[in-house]
Amino acid sequence: QQQxxxxxxxLIVQKGGISIINCAYENTAFDxxxxxxxxxxxxxxxxxxxxxxxxxxKEGRFTISFNKSAKQFSLHIMDSQPGDSATYxxxxxxxxxxxxxxxxxxxxx
Amino acid sequence: xxxxxxxxRYLIKTRGQQVTLSCSPISGHRSVxxxxxxxxxxxxxxxxxxxxxxxxxxxFPGRFSGRQFSNSRSEMNxxxxxxxxxxxxxxASSMKVGYGYTFGSGTRLTVV
Numbered sequence: 001q002q003q004x005x006x007x008x009x010x011l012i013v014q015k016g017g018i019s020i021i022n023c024a025y026e027n028t029a030f031d032x033x034x035x036x037x038x039x040x041x042x043x044x045x046x047x048x049x050x051x052x053x054x055x056x057x058k059e060g061r062f063t064i065s066f067n068k069s070a071k072q073f074s075l076h077i078m079d080s081q082p083g084d085s086a087t088y089x090x091x092x093x094x095x096x097x098x099x100x101x102x103x104x105x106x107x108x109x
Numbered sequence: 110x111x112x113x114x115x116x117x118r119y120l121i122k123t124r125g126q127q128v129t130l131s132c133s134p135i136s137g138h139r140s141v142x143x144x145x146x147x148x149x150x151x152x153x154x155x156x157x158x159x160x161x162x163x164x165x166x167x168x169f170p171g172r173f174s175g176r177q178f179s180n181s182r183s184e185m186n187x188x189x190x191x192x193x194x195x196x197x198x199x200x201a202s203s204m205k206v207g208y209g210y211t212f213g214s215g216t217r218l219t220v221v
Contacts, residue, residue, distance in 0.1 A: 043212030101151035
C-alpha cells in the first residue's frame, strides 16, 4: 500500500533556517497532495495542500513545490521556529488519502 | 464548531478479545475514514465510509471491520485481538471522500 515515499525520516534545523521535506508518489491518479502536521498526543492536522495543476503554493512560512513530471513534491518551512517541531506527513489522494511514513522535525532554539 | 471526537482515548485489551472504537465526525461531514498509526508503519488506511456505505478498504485482515450510522457516526471493530494490533487508531471526517480530512486525537489501543 506504500505509494508515497517520504524523506528524510528525521531532520534537525537551526532556528531561523529552512526545513525541507521531500516526497515521491507512484499513483498518477492522485489529484490532491496534502501535508499534515502532528504533535505528540494529537491527531494529524492539515497544514497545506496542493492540486497537481499548480507547481507551487505558499501559505505564510509554508510552501509546497510540486513537480508533476517527476512525481515529486516537497514542503519548505521558512524561518523555522521551535514551535514547528513536530512530525510531518505528506500524502496523496484520489478517492482515499495515502500517507508517507512521516518526518520528525526538530528545530534547535 | 466541535471537532472529531473519538472514544475512548485509551484502551487496554487482552489478546483474543474484541474491541469497538467510536468516532463522531464534525457536524455536516458525511465521510469518515479510519487509520492505524504505528511507529514502524506510519499511518495506514483501514477503510472509509460515506453515507453509511463502505467506499474503500485498505489491506487489513477481515478481523478489522467498521460501520457508519445514519447520523454519520462511525464505529470500528477489531475481533480476536493480536499483540500487533497495538496502535493509535485515528478517525478522520470530511465533507467529500478523499479530501480535506480533519482528524480526531485517536484511541490508543494496547493489547497485552
